[in-house]
Amino acid sequence: MSSHPSSSDPSGSASGSFHRLHPKVQRWVWSQGWKELRGIQEVAIAPIIGGTQDVILSASTASGKTEAAFLPICSRLAEDSGGSVRAIYIGPLKALINDQFERLDGLCEGLGIPVHRWHGDVSQGHKSRLLKSPAGILLITPESLEALFIRQGSALASLFSGLEHIVIDELHAFIGTERGCQLRSLLHRVELTLRRNVPRVGLSATLGDMPLAAEFLRPGAGEQVTLCNADSGGGELLLQLRGYRKRAPDVERLVSGEESEEGLPEDEHDVGAHLFKTLRGTHNLVFANSRRNVELYADLLRRMCEQAQLPNEFFPHHGNLSKELREEAEAALKAKQRPVNLVCTTTLEMGIDVGAVQSIAQVGVPPSVASLRQRLGRSGRKGGPAVLRLYLQEAELTKTSPLTDQLRVRLIQSVAMLELLLTNWFEPPASGAFHFSTLVQQLLSLIAQHGGVKAGEAFSALCQEGPFARVSREDFVHFLRGLGQRELLSQSSDGTLLLGRVGERIVNHYSFYAAFASVEEFRLVASGRTLGTMPIDQPLFVGTYLIFGGRRWRVLAVQSDEKVVELEPAPSGRVPMFEPASVGGVHDRVREQMRAVYAGDGVPRYLDARAQELLAEARANFQRWGLAERSIITSGREVHVFPWAGDAVAHTLALALQARGLSVETLGAVLSVEGMQSDVEGALRALVAEGPPRDEALTRHVANMALEKHDGFVPEDLLARDYAARYLDVQGAWRAAQRVLQ
């Protein structure tokens, strides 16, 4: 082992937890040349090394959270790590597992602790070796753990017999999702199999609501979870919001399919020109909201490099690009040997470490304050300020401009979100769903694991004590009957639940292991090289142009059976015509803040001159329509209702008006209703008088409620309840109706 620096010995650190680590682990720390343990590593030792507590480690990106969890865990395993798998690490991404495997292997090698990784890209040979002589640490995805339950159900108890720790990385990515629900169920089923609890450690960078995260980590006993928080606190933030005017679309040009000389409208050029000027020569991330915009800007910026006779510095990065193209881009950014900018979707919000970047650019309305915060965390490490530039386009106004353009809702929503970001508020994760789709999966998986289960046992394992605690016994019986009718289940003469004909088929296909739904995608190939995949929902013709991988292509052939599109390089690409006002579920707080921005007169210092103009226009139009005093206005044949509340309230209100025979369109912040204002007011008054509407009265008007993977098997009434819990807010809508009428 290497030298022991005496003056800056890690054992000299303040709280002195270092000495509790195993001597070999201490030696590894010295060998790394670390002067001291990081804050989170220091505080994590005591609660984890005891081997009995559930722990959440919350600290910023690249703060050494993995080591914080595994220095104490490895200390416990250093003398003996055999007999069975002794610690499980669960990661949301294969790439993250590969990263952590490299890091952990270095630590564990000298300790004689075997480290195994297990996911879809790991060879059968490695997997069978672990099954033959299980030991040490297992790094695995939730899906592969699911596969273990189904394929190795009877061997699981011995495989995990001596399990002492379960570590969950990127905990926040699981909270409130189908995948997170699946994970909770799997963790619970591990403990049922072993007939004892196994301490859990959750790792995360951004956990706003710690009690909620703790309850997710250990359902029913969240208050007993030890919270270790070592965030350095908010550093300096440099912020700018840049406004742009977008010309009204030239219909003639759009109809004829003709494009401006450079193939793009000038508006994108303005944003692109500023991005090019400010970012080139350094390392930055550009978040562009959709894969389509990522491709658009990556292509534009690459061509600007060409024009300036520079080597390309801009690369696209999104989930449909092939692994090779993504890894090339990530490696180039991480290496920092030459200037590299990645134009990306949410792919670079979390996960693998690409190192700190100079700045973050956000093009278009951010999806949420929470994701903005996460994105910001990628810049300004090592003491420097975090830099965020937000680019926003608003349409040039004409006599017929729609109300949302007149009110500059994109700009105002972005200002509202930045204001909330500055007060340190961000959206809590979704909660309240029943997750019936994942209950289908977990029930079938439980049956496959044991070869069959009694209904009472299944209810107790999954609902009573498991993650589906909100499902009553009565509902469960109804649910089982529905699955029986659809041949997912059958029942033996002694009442044991078995897989039915359909159940057998879906469980035995590998696509069963994931809890989330996926769309059918085409593979894009150019001269034998796979560029990536793309969901294609409309017919593609030979000769069609498209942009992908940051370049322009022409379709040569479409092979529908093989789901392959063959491409050749092309000089021009199609451009999107419209940009949605916002994406995803906007929170109540954001819309309340928007109203405050409209009604106020302060001008945030981070607005550039054009953005200030647009803000002034928005406020003038807000006043002109009298929206400070009222929330219903009539324009032409449309009545506009402003509930100043989030998407759940707006959606509920729209359904309630539809239930009264009105034709309603939801445009984010505004509901547009066809008809007379008096009719709309009458409907709202009736709604207020009758009290909060019942779910069933509203979901009747929803065309498609089956949105999750196995929803098609769930009885209609249960599905409606799940839909209402996820997407509606009846109390909020009732209060909003009262406010609107005031």
Add this chain to the structure above:
DNA sequence: GGTGATCGTGCGTAGA
């Protein structure tokens, strides 16, 4: 003069 509405994650086995 008026469309369209996000992103991302994952996978076993047999047989050639």
